[in-house]
Amino acid sequence: MASPDGAAIEVRGLWKIFGPRADRVLGGPDAGLDPVALRERTGCVAAVRDVGFTVRPGEVFVVMGLSGSGKSTLVRCLTRLVEPTAGEISIAGEDVRAASPARLRDLRRNRVSMVFQHFGLLPHRRVLDNVAYGLEIQGVPRARRHERAREMLTLVGLEGFAETLPDRLSGGMQQRVGLARALATGPEVLLFDEPFSALDPLIRRDMQTEVVRLHREVGTTMLFITHDLSEALKLGERIAVMRAGEIVQTGTAEELVGSPADEYVADFVRDVPRGDVLSLRWICRDSADGERPGETALPAETVIRDAVPAVLHSDLPVRVVQDGRPIGVVDRRDVLSALAGLPGAAS
């Protein structure tokens, strides 16, 4: 692991431009053009534009955006599966862009693993050998790597399928194999590129739960790409929203919903039930003249929905406290209008 105060992943000023003479575009005035104009003028596609973010060790960081917004390109740039055009990337203290081919291989073999949307399993190998593939290319002896692979299969709940060929498994099970393969090398960082987009909604929910559980058990740093807002809200401690190659906002779910940076983000989060995401901090107000708050006090971080019973049982407005200091009050009307999503409830 990286040093506790250091970042697991740090990206600064990252650019990826597809097309002829990409570096010329970057230096010149065209770099600022919007995507359509850029493509018309130069024939290039700027898939990632000046992206920067930091992921703390052990964090689950989600990158969200519509399809074509450059998420896949971004995540592939991190281990240089796609060669970035410019920018700095450091993973667990290693300067990725400066790494020699050998060091880069070492990084991919031991420290960063990836899970893909379309699984990328090898159909000619048994599930066991698929999971052991990463160890095999490192030269781990057969018995050792098979043992490790079996452990991983147990971890993802696939014991008993070791000898099967991957094509026989359902989509969800195939992705579990992909997950086990990524975990087998014991990486410090896991990258997920829309791993569950190809799955049915029900199975997708199972798999999300699975990832939450794995994160609790293994504690790996995760960078998770998705285009699905509810998935992002479920998994992400922090979420970065991408549009046309740029990150338009980074923050917790609460921050995105409570104060979206622009129309795009606001559009994205429009249908989120605010009561499930926002905390009392967003709706508490100063007590009006002559209004006397009751005895009950709730911490400001309480999610609105969780505050319902307490507010319901108190005839008087409930006090909201942060770090022991009162910051305001909420009453039944405030909570109700927030749950109903009425305007002005949380702004």
Place this chain on the structure above:
Amino acid sequence: MSSGTVGAAEPAGAQAGPPAGPPTEPSAGPSAGPSAGPPAGRTGSAAPPAARRGAVRVPRWAPALAAAGLAVAAYAAYAAFQGTATLPHDDDAAPFRIVADLRAWADAERNRSPFFLFLVNYVRLGVGSVHDLLHLVLHGLGWAGLAGCAGALGWLAGGARTGLLAMAGFGAFGVLGVWQASVDTLALVLAAVLLSLAVGLPLGVWAGLSPRLRRLLTPLLDVMQIMPTFAYLAPMVLLFQIGPAAATVATMVYAIPPAIRITALAVEQVSPAAVEASESLGATRAQTLRGVRLPLARGTIGLAAGQTIMMALSMVVIAALIAAPGLGSDVIRGLSRADVGLMLPAGLAIVAMAVVLDRVVTAAARPPYEEALGPGAAARRSRVRRAAAGALAATGILLGRVLPAEFPGAWALDFAGPVNDAVDWAKTSWYGLTQAVGGAVAEGLLNPLQTVLTEAPWWLVAAVALAIGWRTGGPRPAAVATGCLLATALLGLWQHTMETLTTVLVAVALTLLAGLVLGVAAARSPRFAAVQRPLLDAAQTLPAFVYLLPALALFGATRFTAIFASVVYAVPAVARLVEEGVRNVAPGAVEAALSCGSTERQLLWKVRLPMARPALLLAANQGIVMTLAMVVVGGLVGAGGLGYDVVSGFSQRSDFGMGFAAGVATVLLGITLDRITQGAGRRPLTRTST
């Protein structure tokens, strides 16, 4: 002139409220404007509105009129200049002498110039020794040993059925009475295939990984594939003299392209997700190649090997022209003497060999993970297979030591007599029919066309080619086509080229007709398609000359024999392309037409065939290339023209120059026809075995 007035009248009519039908009757002339007034004209209801709205566009019949005008002009020119500027054949033309001198020079330089000493002679030696070694081993095994080993390989690759099939196939060589020749042929084919794969597979893998190499190779492979096999025999002789080495190299030239192409495609098209996953785990390029690309491409690479074998086998007969030993020479002798009894056993043996090799290779290439077996069962089965194969091979080799190497003569069947009797019977009893058909085609099509082509001045023929090429492909293809056509005149082979062109044109016309009928029928009736498909499949895997057999038996040595054989040879591919083209017409359009109440017939003529135009053009193009290759083979059975020149160039040293030039002229003629018909643009990935 008239087109201008009509075109200008159109927008006025279109603006005048009720939709006016486009002026479709050329006879209407200037009066078309007013007469098109009444709404919902007969043609107006069928034409899409977009066509009506187009402002000043050339009327539909204008090109047709222009074409008709050109045709009239060409005919007038023909009538006026017939018999002038013809280029009659001269056996001793200057280009022929130049080639003959070239051969004399090459023979003289063979042991002097470094080009021969350090390159050509080594290739000859190397290829020759691979062939000789195989020859020695195969013959050394004796018939029992060879059959046993073949069975063992088959068993190993595909289990008991494949093993028994392999043994039965090899046994057939002996029963047909052509054991020696079969083993000679096998040695040649195996040498060519092994060398082709040794060169082609690595190159293909490399090309699959490197787009740059692929771009470099593609035009070269295109040329190799489009060249009729005949054409490079003569240069082979020039470099390597006649004999097994030259035959092996010629076969390789023919068999390598599919090996490279299919392999490159297989390696390139491996699932990018799997490749990316492997790279993301830190695999090196070599590890990804070994662990992901090659295993995943394995089945397709096996196809490449199978295709290579088929190509090599189909060269066997042609290679016999440059003194390749084996079954091919039996076939050639049989063809040139119209002796079906002599060539039938050899032909059957070649087919048997093709079937056995194809099955064994396909079975070996089948990816093991496709088999629906548990891992334990799979392991057990492979152990059983290995044991059975080992036992078979050991028994065979032991028996081969003990028994005489010759296949026992008593087991061989005598074919020649009964077959020739049957052929004679067929000939005499169907004499009337076959003569009538052959005669009708000769009198009705071949002779008049040939007269026109050979008696027209050369410039007129070239001009017509230019016009047609311009119409179908535009200026560049037209220029290339005309240039190539004229080059045949420079080679001193104008008249023979025209004779061959006659045969090709007639054969192509018949091929397209048959292919169109069969293809459309199959596209319209699934039941018909289900019956026809396996027949076409079988027909496409047979070596080309097989079709000469029945043709020769029925029609004797005539031009029509060559035409008949090439039609039978080319129709399967054409019919299949037509069927696919007609069937794959956008279902949306078909549905829309049906919902308007089209009848089946209207659907076919108004929707399916017009929309399938690219596929039909492709079919025509493919048909022409295949027909040309076959019509040249027909030179052996009396088709005359370039094919005969090529053949006699190998049999008589004095004609070598002419044969060489005729080979080149064949290529030129092929390019001419290809350019003129290449409106379809892309060409199919692999050629079916020729």
